[in-house]
Amino acid sequence: MAAWPAAVIAGSAQHRHRAALIAPDGDQEPAEHTPRPGAGRLGPIRGWWGAARGWWVRVAGEGAAAPRWGATCGWWGAIRGWGAARRSCADRQWIVRAPAQAGRMTEDEKAVTVLGLGAMGTALAGAFLAAGRPTTVWNRTPGKAGALVAGGAVEAATIDEAARASRLVVVCLWDHRSVQQALDPVAGALAGRTVVNLTNGTPGQGRELAGWARRHGAAFLDGGIMAVPPMIGGPGAFVLYSGAQEVFDAHRDALDALGETMWVGADPGLAALHDLALLSAMYGVTMGELHAFAMVRSAGLSTTAFAPLLRRWTDAMSGFQERMAAQMEARDYTTGVVSNLAMQAAAFHNFYDAAHEQGVSPELIAPLYPLMQRRLVEGGGAEDLTGLVELLNTRRTTA
Incomplete structure (x- = not known):
């Protein structure tokens, strides 16, 4: 097996007992933890904020060594935030529970297709492989599937072939327009299947895609990935989903391979809304930290020496x-x-x-x-x- 998929598998082994979140009006099962009184409702923001701080402080502090950020990506902040996110979801009266025990599944039922092999799409496909799911991949530009194929994936020659290969089709492309351009020609092939869109977009775009899928006989979930590619399949990643709860429940076990799964509502636009809200907090922090580093550099001081002070202060102000x-x-x-x-x-x-x-x-x-x-x-x-x-x-x- 190629080195890259092996590394993904090693990372995913830590995440075999991921939890799923359902809304209060769903079937409530015993929670796997005791909610902390007053835990708060905004743990995901604190978690993502923590991950962002870890990343930016590392990048700015290391200077020339910054390209190594993908290996760590603020793990301390991400893991700290993961716990905050779980506590927050308990406080919202969402139920955190272990994935339901699945019965025997055929290879066809376990199969997943991933459309788009950028950095994130490649990470998603690797996580599905690591979870033991037959994975078909497709990318508009050939030549990006080598490591995945070496790890057991099947590279489809056409998007139509990829769409027909699995009941679950995960889309991770450049933007909303590229999703439309890719899916429109294969609408017929997607009928009776489930499309999970993990491409960053707006609430309105999520609702538009849900309507498109419904008109073409496909089930649909929109999603927001709260992780960078190296975090996929690890304990710090969580992914937000919105759309029909029964569709989410039907595919929760498969989606657990990517990170902790959170269903945020039936409105297909809610995943994008939460995603952009969390990213807004991240970019707000980043703006302040960039200004802080610029001030320090203007005096000829070391950003590496300043970084621990910045982390200490932002940690103190983050609660x-x-x-x-x-x-x-x-x-x-x-x-x-x-x-x-x-x-x-x-x-x-x-x-x-x-x-x-x-x-x-x-x-x-x-x-x-x-x-x-x-x-x-x-x-x-x-x-x-x-x-x-x-x-x-x-x-x-x-x-």
Whole structure:
């Protein structure tokens, strides 16, 4: 067996007892753990945030050694966040349970097709192989399936052949348009099968694809992968799914090969919504950290020496998501405030001044200041910074 699939198999061995999440109105089975009181509802954000911090701090701190990031990818943060995600899901009254014991399955029933062999698609196919599932792969550009074929996969000559090879067809392509272009010509071949779209997209695009699948007689799930390729099949990965719960349940065992499975609702757009919300948090953290590193570099200091301080500070500041969420649900931003908006806004110009002094552009952190000023004008000076969320609803009406 080729070295790459063997490595994937080794990683997947740690993840044989993944859990699935179902909504409160499903058949409730005994949970595999005792929910921690007050665990919070935003563990996935903390988890993904932790993984992102681990990755960016490593990349910025190592400089020339950054290409090695894929080997670790912030494992500490990812594993820490995985636990937070599980605790959060318990608090949401989703049920975390071990995959149902499957009866004997034929090779045809276990088979999976993966369309798209970019870095992520290749990792997905490798994880299915590692789980012992017959795997057919297809890529628009030939020549990317060598390691997978050496590991036991079958490379289809055409997408039609690939679509007909399995009852479960997993799609991981460049974007929504490429998914449409790939699937439209083989709509007939997909009838009676299940299409799982793991291509990054918007909620509206997920709903559009669900409608397309329904019109062509295919079942459909949309998904959001909360991992980078090296994490697939490991304990830090989790994948969000939305669409009909019965479709999710029918294929949960197969999808468990990729990472912890989370069903977030019947609306096909909800996986993309959660995915982009979590990624938004990641990019927000990244913006702040890039600005921090730029400031340090502007003084001729070592980013490697600064990285542990940055990690320590961001870790200390990362435990407030549940409190923020509670403030938003209650729409009470004045209870338990430590640093109110008026105080923070008064000092925020120092970020601009210091950046200009150091020859650093403040554009990554600049968007926050106008929001702070607007909220002050509305009378929110005594509020926590969380109150800024009220300004982000473009559909809100003012009295």
